[in-house]
Amino acid sequence: MSEEEKSLNFLEEIIEADLAAGRYKSILTRFPPEPNGYLHIGHSKSICLNFGLAAKYGGSTNLRFDDTNPVTEDTEYVESIKDDIRWLGFSWAEEKYASDYFETLYQYAHTLINKGLAYVDDSSAEEIASLKGSPSEAGKNSPFRNRSVEENSQLFSAMKEGKYKDGEKVLRAKIDMLAPNMLMRDPIIYRIKHAHHHRTGNDWCIYPMYDFAHGQSDSIENITHSICTLEFIPHRELYNWFIEQLNIFPSHQYEFARLNMTYTVMSKRKLLQLVNEGHVNGWDDPRMPTISGLRRKGYTPASIRNFCERIGIARRENLIDLSLLEFCLREDLNETAFRVMAVLDPVKLIISNYPDDQTETLISENGPDEKMGSRNLQFSNELWIEREDFMEEPAKKWFRLAPGAMVRLKSAYIVRCDGFTKDDSGAISEINCTYIPESRSGQDTSGIQVKGTIHWVSAKHAAKAEVRLYDRLFRVEDPASEEGDFKAYINSDSLQIIPEAMIETSLLDAKPEQRFQFIRKGYFCLDKDSQPGKPVFNRTVTLKDAWTKEVKKSN
């Protein structure tokens, strides 16, 4: 074990080196979402990283909302983000907002102006863009670049006072229009937005840009390691430039590769489209890769944390198999979920030699671990079994029910199929069996060995439930990199609703977010749409299924 712990990711190496060199007494990280959408599984990689690193090295983590763009942000998102982080199992040291620092940031801007390092530009957005050049073409200086410190100072103050309309003026850092890094070509650091901010209301009509808020906020909070994703690499030069010019606490930015996962999309923009255009039913639709969607689907916080641990941290682009996430989920659920019986596609099984007026109470274990206890099951001569567990003409290697064949009814008796009846459409309507009285579960003296065990529910005692089965949202592994609109690759069969599944009555006591294994069918949990007496279950994940694979292979 200690051998494995020796291999550190590159951030752990940096931190250990910093600590060993005495550069910091302890580390402080931050998780900095913009409150303009819901968190997704990609964010959980960042959350686990930032909080995990701090925990590992005895530091702490701030939650900071990067709320510098009032037109896209909302309190609704702030609350959902906090919920999701707490649900994942993390606690932040301090809850901060970039907007807490608007006054300080404004003063910083004046500092820059006074040093001759910022100027007010009256150019239009188009003019600024055209003078900016391109990656392979140098930029040109703005005609407003050489305004005096006094004029800039006055103009910037006037911007703050609301003397100008949106877009009329901006404040720019005066760096180098020839810089190969586009971000160093006099980046805009303040723009005018007469908009209502979810926290500061109408106090401000100028708002700092990301680059003039993020690093400064890190610095103000004394963040030691500011960890972000790869696309911010070019920002690091600017990040450091501001810290140096402002002479403030030197936080350092480090970048890692964001999470991509097969059969889903991870950009907020795309997820927003799925929600707004009705391809899913909201941000917490169980098919969404959002934390709230995964949570509603039945994912456990531990499984997500474990997943984030296993995928590792590095600096190369990656596309993680969805199957790894599902593996982590099953690993957790296998140990914790109670086993119950539910029949999703019911067909009637009649036991001809079991008295019609008799009901028997059987005992079934709740799980592989004895500590999970047991419960009572009602047994009678009329049962529901899964339609797919009967084959009129059995395939090879089939060891479920078929004419003349025997199977064990889980926790009950062995039955032999004597015949069946069909309805007018040719579908099986009833399966006739006899049971072996000496084969009762736990006290079997029949000596009969059967290969198959199937689940069942007593028809006379069954309750009903709606069951929702979810499949992957997209038909292709990487919809975002596919040609054309990613929405063309949506899996139209990602949701299957079973209006009336037959469930054992103990499931009527299910609590929200309580997870079950429906034996042989998968893991399920109660959905928030449930009403008293009218439960709704979501399939969290299927069980691994060697039989279906076998069938596919022989076809």
Place this chain on the structure above:
RNA sequence: UGGGUUAUGGUGUAAAGGUAGCACAACAGAUUUUGAUUCUGUUUGUCUAGGUUCGAAUCCUAGUAACCCAACCA
């Protein structure tokens, strides 16, 4: 005037000049009152071409490929 970042099995991720390891996936077998779980085993890899070295995924040289940067978004 372009700059930056990254390349290890199907997918991730280790190996800091010295046995290419681990996990997922796949495949095979054993156990099983869940065709689940568990257990055992197998297959598959250092971007290319040169070079240095007793020895290279690692160092050097030259290529190649992928990704990021031209919002008054973050």
